[in-house]
Amino acid sequence: MAALRLEKCVSEGVPACPSLDSMPVAPLPCLRSLFAIPEDVCYLNSAYMSALLESVRRAGETAVGLKSRPWQVKDEHWFERVEQARTLFARLIGASPNDVALVPSASYGIATAAQNVPFASGDTVVVMQDQFPSAVYPWRRKAAGAGGAVVTVSRPADHDWTPPLLDAIDSRCRVVSVPACHWSDGAQVDLHAVSARARDSGAQLVLDLSQSVGAAPLDLTAVDPDWICAPAYKWLLGPYSIGFLYAAPRHQAGVPLEENWIVRAGSEDFSRLVDYVDDYHEGARRFDMGERSNFILLPMLIAGLEQLLEWGVERIAETLRQTNVKLETIAAHHGLRALPPERRSPHILGLEASGGLPDGLIPKLAEQSVYIGLRGNTLRVAPHVHVSDADLQRFDYGLGRALAN
Numbered sequence: 001m002a003a004l005r006l007e008k009c010v011s012e013g014v015p016a017c018p019s020l021d022s023m024p025v026a027p028l029p030c031l032r033s034l035f036a037i038p039e040d041v042c043y044l045n046s047a048y049m050s051a052l053l054e055s056v057r058r059a060g061e062t063a064v065g066l067k068s069r070p071w072q073v074k075d076e077h078w079f080e081r082v083e084q085a086r087t088l089f090a091r092l093i094g095a096s097p098n099d100v101a102l103v104p105s106a107s108y109g110i111a112t113a114a115q116n117v118p119f120a121s122g123d124t125v126v127v128m129q130d131q132f133p134s135a136v137y138p139w140r141r142k143a144a145g146a147g148g149a150v151v152t153v154s155r156p157a158d159h160d161w162t163p164p165l166l167d168a169i170d171s172r173c174r175v176v177s178v179p180a181c182h183w184s185d186g187a188q189v190d191l192h193a194v195s196a197r198a199r200d201s202g203a204q205l206v207l208d209l210s211q212s213v214g215a216a217p218l219d220l221t222a223v224d225p226d227w228i229c230a231p232a233y234k235w236l237l238g239p240y241s242i243g244f245l246y247a248a249p250r251h252q253a254g255v256p257l258e259e260n261w262i263v264r265a266g267s268e269d270f271s272r273l274v275d276y277v278d279d280y281h282e283g284a285r286r287f288d289m290g291e292r293s294n295f296i297l298l299p300m301l302i303a304g305l306e307q308l309l310e311w312g313v314e315r316i317a318e319t320l321r322q323t324n325v326k327l328e329t330i331a332a333h334h335g336l337r338a339l340p341p342e343r344r345s346p347h348i349l350g351l352e353a354s355g356g357l358p359d360g361l362i363p364k365l366a367e368q369s370v371y372i373g374l375r376g377n378t379l380r381v382a383p384h385v386h387v388s389d390a391d392l393q394r395f396d397y398g399l400g401r402a403l404a405n
């Protein structure tokens with residue numbers, strides 16, 4: 001019975017996405033052989049942490065070898081790899097390398113933005129209910145310090161965040177700090193509309209794209225955000241503890257969180273580091289974290305970005321969207337309801353049960369080697385290009401077992 005259902009959903013083809021119809025892209029084939037995921041593991045939790053590509057793992061292993069031979073560490077490892085990573089990320093989002101800084105986490109990126117936003121008594125920051133804490137705590141501190149307020153937009157019953165967000169952005173608003181999709185269930189935000197309203201209100205737009213960059217297209221020119229942050233370990237298929245901050249050219253004279261030596265002009269000349277200078281390297285480089293030249297993480301970061309660029313974000317998004325339509329069909333047979341297609345992002349599938357979810361569902365699924373997330377009352381399913389037809393079968397079977405007992 002389960003196999004029949006699956007055959008139907010796999011073979012019938014998947015309808016075009018209303019919001020992405022115009023994309024002239026074909027999905028990627030199943031690329032499981034590029035990852036080291038055992039055959040019996042159904043990993044659908046990339047929103048928590050993506051599986052490492054084998055190419056990324058190999059790059060890391062080679063880099064560990066270099067660190068054990070420090071006499072071979074050269075200028076290219078100190079400087080060129082940082083620029084390579086910066087350039088690749090810039091290409092991925094359609095920015096200039098000058099607009100990109102290397103940071104250790106989304107929190108660091110948002111803290112940098114918070115440090116540089118003018119804010120006075122009575123000003124507000126608009127965020128979404130249940131937003132990831134990295135994009136809430138810095139604003140709470142900023143607001144508390146200046147006598148302003150964080151305005152939290154309540155979760156709308158119809159999953160359409162855009163109208164209540166637009167309502168909340170008024171003349172007191174100095175910052176709109178939102179993602180492109182809610183981390184808990186993938187509900188999409190219309191960044192074009194939010195950006196236009198923020199701009200009209202004189203507010204800065206700070207985007208936490210941890211849950212979308214690399215998996216969902218972004219029209220940087222049209223959205224024109226002030227700041228973007230994203231760690232590498234999710235949809236950038238990279239390692240943990242490194243990521244990116246985009247700073248629009250209008251903010252590149254800002255104040256970095258730390259004053260590290262390598263972002264100062266002339267830092268390439270190690271013999272003259274104590275000829276202290278006031279100037280920074282060009283553009284957003286002043287916001288780079290200390291020890292940005294991380295000899296182990298950078299090669300991994302670069303390998304992941306190169307692969308993403310080779311596939312193309314539009315193709316990745318279309319692949320994941322089609323996989324999610326299949327997963328949605330399976331979940332529906334088990335009484336789980338997905339967010340409507342026009343409300344959700346291509347790569348994350350939020351699933352709800354009308355009578356609530358049984359306790360212990362996630363560990364029970366893990367017993368069946370099915371890995372998904374639970375955020376609030378929503379099951380969060382986040383596939384990547386390694387998902388195979390066998391995974392769909394395992395998801396079907398695992399859900400049946402986990403919901404039955």
Ligand SMILES: Cc1ncc(COP(=O)(O)O)c(C=O)c1O
Pocket residue numbers: 047048104105106107108132134135179183208210211231
């Ligand atoms: C929306 C969002 N932002 C940020 C993060 C991670 O933040 P940080 O890099 O500060 O640990 C996550 C992790 O799940 C997330 O979902």
